[in-house]
Amino acid sequence: MKKIAIIGGGIIGMTLANYLDTEQFEITVFDSGKNQATGASAGIISPWLSKRRNKKWYALARDGAAFFEQLVTDFNLNESIYEKCGTLFLRSSEALQELEQLALGRRKTAPEIGEIRRLKPEETEKMLPLLKATESLYISGGARLDGKAYLEHLRARAEARGIHIIKTEARVRRRGHGWELVSSQESLLVDELVLTPGPALKELLEQLGYSTAVFPQKGQLLSFDTNFETGQWPVAFLDGEADLIPFQEGRLLLGATHENEAAWDLSPTKEAFEQLTKGVQPFLKEDFFTQTTYSYRVGTRAYTPDFAPFFGPMAGEAGLAVASGLGSSGLTTGPYIAYLLAQYLNSTQRQWEMGLYTKDVKNYIKAKNASK
Numbered sequence: 173m174k175k176i177a178i179i180g181g182g183i184i185g186m187t188l189a190n191y192l193d194t195e196q197f198e199i200t201v202f203d204s205g206k207n208q209a210t211g212a213s214a215g216i217i218s219p220w221l222s223k224r225r226n227k228k229w230y231a232l233a234r235d236g237a238a239f240f241e242q243l244v245t246d247f248n249l250n251e252s253i254y255e256k257c258g259t260l261f262l263r264s265s266e267a268l269q270e271l272e273q274l275a276l277g278r279r280k281t282a283p284e285i286g287e288i289r290r291l292k293p294e295e296t297e298k299m300l301p302l303l304k305a306t307e308s309l310y311i312s313g314g315a316r317l318d319g320k321a322y323l324e325h326l327r328a329r330a331e332a333r334g335i336h337i338i339k340t341e342a343r344v345r346r347r348g349h350g351w352e353l354v355s356s357q358e359s360l361l362v363d364e365l366v367l368t369p370g371p372a373l374k375e376l377l378e379q380l381g382y383s384t385a386v387f388p389q390k391g392q393l394l395s396f397d398t399n400f401e402t403g404q405w406p407v408a409f410l411d412g413e414a415d416l417i418p419f420q421e422g423r424l425l426l427g428a429t430h431e432n433e434a435a436w437d438l439s440p441t442k443e444a445f446e447q448l449t450k451g452v453q454p455f456l457k458e459d460f461f462t463q464t465t466y467s468y469r470v471g472t473r474a475y476t477p478d479f480a481p482f483f484g485p486m487a488g489e490a491g492l493a494v495a496s497g498l499g500s501s502g503l504t505t506g507p508y509i510a511y512l513l514a515q516y517l518n519s520t521q522r523q524w525e526m527g528l529y530t531k532d533v534k535n536y537i538k539a540k541n542a543s544k
Contacts, residue, residue: 173198175362176517177353179342179376180369181205183319183506184483184495184513186326188366189335190247191514199335200360202342202353214393214417214425214469215503216407218259218314220278220285221271229480232529233501236508238284240315243507247329252420253321258406259314260291260300262455267411268309275311286312300405302416304457316407316417317503320469344379350491364491366513371474373496377537380489385536386474386496390434392444393427393469396461400424414451426452426461427469430500440468475499482536483509484524485516493517494533 174197178185181203189201217240219233244254261271272290279285293305331337342355344365351365367376371388378384405418417425429444449461476482476497483495493516495509516524 174364175200175350175360176364176366177202177342177351177360177362178366178368179203179344179353180367180372181323181327181337182368182370183322183502184498184510185366185368186323186330187243187507187510188368188514189330190326190333191511191518193518194333194335196518197364199330200353200362201330201335201337202355203337203339204341205339206341214316214318214320214395214419214427215500216259216314216409216415216417217254217317217504218311218407218409219501219504220282220311220313221261221274221409223274224479226478226480228527228529228531229501232481232508233504234278234282235529236505237313237315238282239508239511240317241284243511247326249322249325252318253325254315254317255420256313256315257404257418258286258299258310258312260296260303260406260408261309261311262296262303262306262408263309263411265307268307271309275309284313300408300416300418302400302457302460303408303455306455310406314407316419318419319503344376346380364517365493366517367492367494368496368510370496370498371472373474373494377494381540382537383540384496384538385477387432387476388435389473389475389499390429390431390437391427391471391473391500392429392431392440392448393425394445394448394461394466395469396424396426396464396466398422398424398460398464408455410452410455412451412454414448416452416455425469428500432475436472438470438472440470444468473499473502476536480530481505481509482530482533483513484526484530484533485522486533486537494537497536 176197177200179202275288296308297305340355342353345352353360374384402418408416474496481497485493
C-alpha cells in the first residue's frame with residue numbers, strides 16, 4: 173500500500189482525504205489549523221451571475237456549484253452545513269434587468285440555477301424580512317455552506333476511515349523516490365505528497381527551490397446570534413462589500429472583507445465591523461447589528477496575481493501535486509478541485525487534462541534558478 177500525505181487540512185485537503193481510496197493509500201494529513209480560511213468562512217454557493225471575465229474560473233465555479241449535489245450525498249451533509257436556500261440580488265432596476273438576462277443565458281449550460289424571478293419590493297421583504305421593501309432578482313439554485321461546520325464534519329469522517337490527522341506544521345524534503353515530512357511530532361516517509369496549505373504553499377515550495385506567485389489575504393466575517401426565524405431565508409448579494417448569509421437557528425453571517433495588506437494578521441478589527449455593517453445598513457429596515465451579540469471569524473485566503481486558482485501535479489517532481497489560490501470563491505471551487513485531484517490520484521492510468529478549469533501550475537510556480 174502506498175503512503176500519501178496531505179499538508180493543509182482546509183477545504184481542499186480535507187475533502188481530498190475523504191475521497192482518496194483507503195485501499196490504495198495509507199493517508200496522513202498535516203494541519204496546524206493556523207490562519208485557515210475555510211475554518212473561518214461561511215459563504216454563498218451561487219457563482220452563475222459573476223461578471224468575471226476569466227472563462228476558466230467561471231467553468232470551474234459553475235461545475236463546482238453543480239458538484240454539491242453529489243458532495244451532499246457522498247458525505248451526508250445536513251442543513252446545518254449546507255442548504256440550498258436560494259439567492260437574492262439587490263441592485264438598481266437597470267442592473268437587475270441585466271442580471272436577469274445573464275442568468276437566463278447561463279441557465280442553458282447551468283440548469284442548477286433553477287428558477288429565475290424578478291421580485292416586487294413586497295415580495296423581497298416577505299422572503300427576507302430584515303430587508304427594506306425593494307425589488308430584487310431571485311434564483312432558486314443558490315445555496316449556503318458553513319466552512320467551519322463542513323471541516324468539523326469531514327475531520328470526524330476522515331478519522332473514522334482510519335486517516336491519520338497530525339495537528340502541526342511540517343517541513344518537506346525530497347527523499348529518494350519519495351518525500352520526507354518532518355514535524356515537531358514525527359518524521360514520515362511517503363510515496364506521494366499533495367500540498368494544499370493555502371498561501372503557506374509559498375514557504376513550503378521555497379524549501380524545494382521554487383518561487384510561487386501566491387499571497388495571503390485576510391478575510392473577516394461577523395456572526396450574529398439573533399431571535400429571528402432564519403431557517404427559510406435566502407442568502408443575499410447586496411450592492412457593495414457585504415453579503416448577508418442566514419443560517420439555521422437565528423444565526424446571521426455578514427461578510428467578508430478582502431484585506432491584501434494585513435497578510436497573516438488574525439486580529440479582529442473595529443474597522444472590519446464598521447465596514448461590513450455600514451455596507452449592509454442601507455438595505456435594512458433598521459440597524460439591529462449594534463445591539464446584537466456577535467463574534468468574529470478571521471482567516472487567511474490565498475490569492476494569485478490573476479485571482480484564479482491553480483491545481484494539479486507538478487512537472488519534474490514525481491509524486492507531488494499542489495493546489496492553491498482559491499481566493500474568496502474557495503467554498504464553491506474547493507470541494508470540486510479536491511474531487512478532481514482524488515480522481516487523478518486514485519486512477520491506475522493517470523492523465524491530467526484540466527485546461528478547461530485552470531492554467532498549468534508552471535504559470536504560478538517557477539524554479540528559482542530558472543532563466544527568466
